[in-house]
Amino acid sequence: xxxxxxxxxxxxxxxxxxxxxxxxxxxxxxxxxxxxxxxxxxxxxxxxxxxxxxxxxxxxxxxxxxxxxxxxxxxxxxxxxxxxxxxxxxxxxxxxxxxxxxxxxxxxxxxxxxxxxxxxxxxxxxxxxxxxxxxxxxxxxxxxxxxxxxxxxxxxxxxxxxxxxxxxxxxxxxxxxxxxxxxxxxxxxxxxxxxxxxxxxxxxxxxxxxxxxxxxxxxxxxxxxxxxxxxxxxxxxxxxxxxxxxxxxxxxxxxxxxxxxxxxxxxxxxxxxxxxxxxxxxxxxxxxxxxxxxxxxxxxxxxxxxxxxxxxxxxxxxxxxxxxxxxxxxxxxxxxxxxxxxxxxxxxxxxxxxxxxxxxxxxxxxxxxxxxxxxxxxxxxxxxxxxxxxxxxxxxxxxxxxxxxxxxxxxxxxxxxxxxxxxxxxxxxxxxxxxxxxxxxxxxxxxxxxxxxxxxxxxxxxxxxxxxxxxxxxxxxxxxxxxxxxxxxxxxxxxxxxxxxxxxxxxxxxxxxxxxxxxxxxxxxxxxxxxxxxxxxxxxxxxxxxxxxxxxxxxxxxxx
Ligand SMILES: Cc1ncc(C[n+]2csc(CCOP(=O)(O)OP(=O)(O)O)c2C)c(N)n1
Ligand SMILES: [Mg+2]
Numbered sequence: 001x002x003x004x005x006x007x008x009x010x011x012x013x014x015x016x017x018x019x020x021x022x023x024x025x026x027x028x029x030x031x032x033x034x035x036x037x038x039x040x041x042x043x044x045x046x047x048x049x050x051x052x053x054x055x056x057x058x059x060x061x062x063x064x065x066x067x068x069x070x071x072x073x074x075x076x077x078x079x080x081x082x083x084x085x086x087x088x089x090x091x092x093x094x095x096x097x098x099x100x101x102x103x104x105x106x107x108x109x110x111x112x113x114x115x116x117x118x119x120x121x122x123x124x125x126x127x128x129x130x131x132x133x134x135x136x137x138x139x140x141x142x143x144x145x146x147x148x149x150x151x152x153x154x155x156x157x158x159x160x161x162x163x164x165x166x167x168x169x170x171x172x173x174x175x176x177x178x179x180x181x182x183x184x185x186x187x188x189x190x191x192x193x194x195x196x197x198x199x200x201x202x203x204x205x206x207x208x209x210x211x212x213x214x215x216x217x218x219x220x221x222x223x224x225x226x227x228x229x230x231x232x233x234x235x236x237x238x239x240x241x242x243x244x245x246x247x248x249x250x251x252x253x254x255x256x257x258x259x260x261x262x263x264x265x266x267x268x269x270x271x272x273x274x275x276x277x278x279x280x281x282x283x284x285x286x287x288x289x290x291x292x293x294x295x296x297x298x299x300x301x302x303x304x305x306x307x308x309x310x311x312x313x314x315x316x317x318x319x320x321x322x323x324x325x326x327x328x329x330x331x332x333x334x335x336x337x338x339x340x341x342x343x344x345x346x347x348x349x350x351x352x353x354x355x356x357x358x359x360x361x362x363x364x365x366x367x368x369x370x371x372x373x374x375x376x377x378x379x380x381x382x383x384x385x386x387x388x389x390x391x392x393x394x395x396x397x398x399x400x401x402x403x404x405x406x407x408x409x410x411x412x413x414x415x416x417x418x419x420x421x422x423x424x425x426x427x428x429x430x431x432x433x434x435x436x437x438x439x440x441x442x443x444x445x446x447x448x449x450x451x452x453x454x455x456x457x458x459x460x461x462x463x464x465x466x467x468x469x470x471x472x473x474x475x476x477x478x479x480x481x482x483x484x485x486x487x488x489x490x491x492x493x494x495x496x497x498x499x500x501x502x503x504x505x506x507x508x509x510x511x512x513x514x515x516x517x518x519x520x521x522x523x524x525x526x527x528x529x530x531x532x533x534x535x536x537x538x539x540x541x542x543x544x545x546x547x548x549x550x551x552x553x554x555x556x557x558x559x560x
Contacts, residue, residue, distance in 0.1 A: 007143045008037045008170045010177060011098070011163070014151055015043060017181055020069050022046050022061060022423050024054040028073020028115075031100025033170040035071065046423065046452060049444035051077045053416035055084020055095075056442065060381070060417030062088070062095045064400055064424040066222075067155060069096040075115030078123045082130070087408040088160045089130045092220040095160045096151060097131070099123065103168035104138050124164055132159035140172035148181055155183045158220045186308065189319040193328055196310040196317040200279070200303045200325075201332035203312070207277035210236045210336075213259060216243040216289075216406070217282025217306050217322055224248055224399045226326045227281055234333035236279070239272050241289045242388065243406035244282075246396040251349075258392040262552040263291025263545070273297060282306045282322050286407045291552040350374075350395040355513035362541040363390070363463070365513055370433065370459065371395060373520040378431045378457075379403060379421050381414040385435035385468045386461065390543035400425070412441025415458065419445055422454035429527065431457040437466045437481055447493035449530055450505060456530050457523045460486050463537040471542060471550050486534040507532040 005013075011034075015023070022044045027035055038045050048054035054070045062068035072081050078099045088095050102113045107120045121136075128134045133153040135146040147163060154161035204210050212234075218227050224247045231238050231254055239259040240247055248255070257268035264272070272278065273296050280302060287293055303312050305325050310317040353372035359365075367390040374380060374394065381403045382391040388404055396402040403421065405413045415438075418430035439460050449456050466479040487509040494505055506529050508519040516535065523531040 004173050005176050006037075006171045007137060007140050007165070007174050008034050010144050010174055011147050011165070012037055012041045012043065013177055014147055014181055015069055015096070016041070018067055018151060018155065019065060020067065021065075023069055023071055024048055024057045024061070024420070025071035026051050026054060026073065026077055028077055028100060030074045030102055030115075030167045031071055031098070031165070033167060034098065034100055034165060038071070046419070046448070048416070048419075048448055051080035052084055052412075053442050053445040053448070055081040055088070056413050056416035057420040057445070057448075058095045059084060059088050059091075059093050059413070059420065060403065061420030061424045062093050063403055064379075064421060067094045067096070068420060069098060071098045071100065073115065074099060074101045075117055075123065078127075079117075082126065083410060085127070085160050085162075086130045087405060087410050087413065090408040091405060092158045092217070093160070094154045094158045096154060097127065097160065097162045099127075099162065099164045100170075101136075101164045101166045104166040105168060107166065124162075127162035127164075130160065131162045132157045134162035134164070136164040137166065137169050140169060140174040143169065143172075143174050144177065151181060152183045156186060186321045188321045188324040192310075192317040193320050193324055196312065196315070196320055197325060197328040197332060199312050199315065200310070200329055203277050203303065204234065204236070204279060204329070205334045209275055210234075210277040210279065211256070211272055211275035212236050212238040213272065213278060213280045213283050214238050214240045214244055214248050215281055215283025215306065216241065216247075217284070219244050219247045219399060221282070221322060223282070223323050223326060226323060226330070228252075230326050230330045230333060233330050233335065235336040237271070239268060241283060242392050242404060243284065243286070243289050245392060245404070246402045247399045249397050250395060251397055260289060260392065261291035261296070262294030262555060263548050276301055278302045280304045280306070281326065284407065288406050288409060291549065294552045294555060348393075353517065355517040357514060359513045360539065361511060361513055361516055361535065361537060362539060363461075363537060363543050364541070366461070366516065366535055366537065367391075367394070367543055369513070369516050369520060370431075373524060374431065376401065377427070378429050379425060381418055381421065381430055381432045383414040383432070383434040383438040384409040384411050385438055385466075386463065386542050386546050387433040387435060389468070389545035389549055391433065392545060401428075411435070411438035413438075415439060415442050416445040416448075418456045418458070419449050419452065419454060422449065422456055423452065429455055429457065431459070433459050434461065435467065436460055436462045436464070436484075436486070439486070440481060440484070443489065446489060446530075446532070450490070450493050453504060454530065455528050457533070458530070459533045459535060461535050461537060462486060463540055467540060467542055468546060470540070471546055472553050487532065490530070490532050505530045505532060507534075509534045509536060511536045511538075
């Protein structure tokens with residue numbers, strides 16, 4: 001971009017610099033001038049069916065690309081994307097929301113413009129609470145510094161940022177970027193870092209059965225490789241959690257399994273809870289990651305690192321960041337014996353699926369089958385519901401090949417997020433595993449996947465409504481949903497009937513093991529197509545994971 005910069009071209013240049021190649025969103029009159037500039041830039045515009053879906057797509061994109069951005073319009077668009085931004089905040093996903101606002105002069109006059117609710121600052125005030133940094137660009141002189149600050153904070157803290165861009169500021173001239181954007185790193189206090197790593201190394205090196213619990217912060221801050229180095233140098237066994245699944249490769253000989261408190265497999269639970277030195281790296285003890293708090297961990301035998309703090313017994317060290325801690329500890333860790341580094345419990349390897357002839361599908365067999373067809377070129381997105389109860393046991397090798405909103409748990413996330421995933425990783429293929437209830441929330445985004453030619457595999461588990469709620473609570477009629485003919489939807493979105501072999505989409509409905517096996521073979525063979533599979537599970541069976549969660553839930557109720 002040469003010549004005079006405007007606030008809009010400045011912002012676009014910064015977005016390009018940080019690696020944004022796609023912008024998601026929905027147009028509206030307050031952002032159209034900005035979108036005209038997007039059309040002139042090298043960033044590709046990806047219009048969504050609605051703003052919530054745009055937010056989820058941006059989140060999926062950001063998880064793989066390091067950052068994403070969405071453009072919405074004031075009020076109607078801004079309020080619609082809030083759920084996705086709140087989710088990104090809870091889950092530590094960096095994304096920039098650009099909200100086109102009414103002209104600043106109208107704001108000053110207090111004019112009653114369309115999409116205004118209550119007062120002109122309402123959206124700004126709300127977004128301030130669910131972002132790390134927010135700015136309302138009212139002055140083109142200060143706009144460049146404001147933009148740089150929000151983007152930089154977003155990247156450093158891995159949290160969403162908000163930029164409100166009034167329509168009459170968009171094309172206002174501003175100064176050119178001064179150098180490239182500087183992201184201020186999070187800096188540890190060197191004395192605290194030195195002291196706590198020495199204390200931690202002393203405990204780790206002399207412990208008999210230490211264990212590293214690799215948590216979600218490792219994933220969000222891109223520290224998987226550093227964690228692996230510590231694990232291999234110290235030869236300590238490790239476990240992951242649902243939210244951090246596969247952050248360190250699951251086929252690693254030191255991997256013991258997924259820890260989820262009382263929701264874990266018993267052997268994994270015992271290994272974690274009986275460790276005499278449990279090093280928790282960036283683990284968040286959320287209800288979903290702890291089997292509804294059914295954990296039994298003794299903090300006196302733990303070293304807990306995360307959120308800029310280290311806790312060893314009663315010692316608390318502030319301003320120590322996870323990456324610095326891991327790198328320093330790796331230098332001090334002493335290797336252990338072969339036995340210590342090869343856990344008694346190890347993860348079961350992937351099994352081949354062989355369909356039973358003429359056998360009605362059950363949930364456990366469905367998951368066995370899908371697991372057996374996943375490969376390293378597929379990125380699995382697992383939706384809250386029976387899907388995410390089943391997937392801890394899936395074999396995923398690379399960290400980026402598994403996406404789950406394990407903490408915020410907003411159903412409907414995965415289908416639009418797959419759009420972002422497909423665009424961020426064109427060489428890979430998103431595989432969405434979603435319940436029928438979740439799918440109904442954001443189903444329209446399949447049409448954008450088709451329009452953008454994303455060869456996703458979408459597997460809809462039609463189990464007649466909200467099964468997880470039926471299992472965890474009672475079978476109230478509020479868990480019933482309208483049954484759709486899901487497999488016919490691609491026809492609708494393609495604007496015409498599908499003719500096998502000629503269209504971009506293959507749509508299949510399955511009810512038996514053999515049909516599912518065949519459908520998965522089609523999905524693998526038709527790798528350039530969007531393959532849509534409706535799995536009809538009218539028997540309301542569930543995964544073994546949901547069975548275990550049900551038991552944890554009952555136990556947690558008894559304790560109350
Ligand atoms: C946006 C949103 N609304 C409501 C919920 C509450 N909720 C959690 S799971 C669930 C049902 C999921 O049903 P489905 O997708 O069919 O999965 P299943 O349990 O049947 O496998 C609901 C409604 C939620 N998590 N997110
Ligand atoms: Mg369901």
